[in-house]
Amino acid sequence: MGVPGLLGEFLRARRARLLPDDVGLPEYHERRRVAGLRREELAQLAGVSVSYYTRLEQGQSVNASDAILDAIAGALRLDEHEREHLHQLAAQRPRPQRRPPPERLDPLTRDLMRSLEGVPALVLGRRTDVLAWNALGHALLAGHLDRTAPERPADRPNLARMLFLDPHTRDLYADWPRKARAVVGNLRQVAGRHPEDALLASLVGELSMKSPEFAALWSDHRVKPCEADEYELRHPLVGALAVAQQILVPARAPEQSVVVVTTADGSGAENAIKLLAMRARD
Template structure:
């Protein structure tokens, strides 16, 4: 995530393109490298082969915006990937810093409380789950302590759950699609915060513990989590299809509010209602048990 991060990104994305992808005639002889050759990419971008080679080898810095845009166009990058390329090129090597623990401010907590009928949670920039309402907890991670989010050292992390927790993996019918989305988001964040030691640690941990994560991370796809539809198989209430939308929190732009919605009148909406009712019944039972204890204490035999 320094100059070497730029070099790795360029090499990986070049390897994913073929001459046919960019309108070039393939050489008749057998190609010794995957994807485009450096000279082909340099030709498409309108830069010298020697300069582009130095970029890929991490030996050049201070590339102009015009050159980066030309390279991004040659690599067929989308808008998110183009911004990621610029962010990587702007990075100066620094020692990774351990940032302070993320906090959810009072206004965001108030907002979360008003969303009692919609599964919701607050995500930090590294996909740490900073807060959630009862319905969000029950839908996405009911097997985890509800109050773990209140203890910074024990907070669940969405990426870690997705790759290392069997319950979460089973929750998503199309797990690979959800996995690609989360890894693309982490790449996006890594470009914005290259000196974040906690993020680097998370990526390192998942790369070692999950071959799936390591393969997706090395692909260098970049895309922030915004919205997506997913089929789920919930262990308590059964199958449902939901849309997860991440909204940037105005007062804390590094955090996002993840809302889980369903199509109006759909069977999935009925499933969410069933889950909501089961939580209500559980709370009623707990309240009745507490009242019974208080009654016995107040009226000993």
């Protein structure tokens, strides 16, 4: 999908989720042929001409000013992440898709992982490929997979693929839909920054074909970075435990993220992690 197509898809998806009553426009209860706001209604709210907005949505207009984009973002009631995503899409220019080289783990990130041996941790690339995990991170989140797989680029597990296509990972999260929305929202943001990424496009295409749930979430165009959140896990060895997953961004690899799993002090989950650590050492 080219950059103009991504921009148009995003604008249409955000326009479809709003009704006239949501934005203070009169609704005359006539039969509407489109879901959500019409183009002319959105253009009216943003203070631009219908023809200009139509060209922008169809990818026929370039170099939209920040002021116009902010006006459209305000009319669409975009949050800060969606607003940033809109600006990124509008600023991109189509470029040939090239197959990028495998992502590499920076030595300082590897040192950081060694210092985190007491807590579950893993390193994700920008497409959610698992670049590394420590013994406890592997035992908690993917004990059914080969622990050495991240060391081989061709065999690396992918968190998004695991979440939607691997029943073990799906069963791990008690509230799987919330975790799925978070991962897809983060991938949407990455796609806005890297529309030329052929490997990311291939991943999205594969998941869209194999998982109707992914396809539905992807078509919704929600944008939200993964930063920190709390989840209840249902682990096959240590049972239910409440954890927080927090993201650290390596200074030398800002497109990668270190996911650290923590528990409340003195909690049953903390004891479960200690038990799992003993099992992982065996």
